[in-house]
Amino acid sequence: MLGRLSGSALCVRGIRTFSSSVAVLSGGQRKFQTPQEFVQLKATEAAQDQQFKEHLLHEAANTEYKPKTIRGNDINPVSKRPVPLNVELLQYEPIQLPKTHGHKVAVLKFRGYDKSELSRAGEFALRSAFFLGIPTLKLANAKTEKRLYTVIKSPFAQAKLKQNFHRVTYNRYVVAYDANPEIVDLWLSYINKHAIEGINYSAELYTQEGLDYATQLENLALTDMALPEAYADLDDPIASKVEELLQSQTFSKLLEKE
């Protein structure tokens, strides 16, 4: 009865592939020729559901707790349980999906002072990308920044002896390919939801335009574009204050005389 999930976006067939167009673009619902067909389909679905519920109630409840593990079922002496597979998998490098087209979609950047926290955040992003079906590259290192602070060692102003401190900022990034913008949004919002404190996340998003993008821009009508008019922007508090001042009694007198 595990086949119930087969209708979801993920499918396992040798290599994991992904297409978000399944539910979104094909209209989802199939059309029926006769009402009987629809009734029949509903009946089979109800039967399957009933079977699944019974399975959960009787068979699944009686089965032994036997999680799959890579290192065998070593029982932890403290918790008296084997380490579950999903926990154990955290100790292995995340897997990447192969690129299908090689179109860069997003670059996710991480900044922080702690290397281990950075790799935790990066691997979380990579794992979530894998399960969302986004092909990525491995977690890559960007340039490490060191900001040097030299201070006088003693509180006395004229002292000669100095001490050096530095703040080291590590940078990591993940490049994502070939995913729909909706999926990238989902990925980024999921990462944002589970963001680690003390790490700065930022993302660059890439979009693809047709070769006639320049001509499209040229053909835009004047009404499509609204250029900001100088001095007419009343959202600017200084501009409105200038207007108010110039209309006040003292200034309006001076403006009239000229």
Next chain:
Amino acid sequence: MPFRFPVKFDLPQHVHINARVIRDQFKRLQYNEHEVTRNALRYIARNTELPARARLEAQLQLASMPKYTSYSQIRDRCVASGNSKSVIPDFKLNRTTFRERARHGLIPGVKVASW
């Protein structure tokens, strides 16, 4: 004549308090209040398209505003000690308080450097 505060205002929170910190806080609040007016007057005074008399009037009004509404009166001060000398802007700390905290590992990412 010592400096008297012309208006009442809230003391700064979570900061080392002394007379100079309070005075600086007052200047910051005053600058914040008068920023729009000052910039508007400066705009009029420097706009060459306006008549010279209007520009002069704006300049006079600007000059007649109290000194504590000017941005140049604001000085960075140490959050922990209130000191105004050798304040490191990244941490808002004076060099001695910065050194103490950095040595105790209280500032994220900062370590003693040796190379």
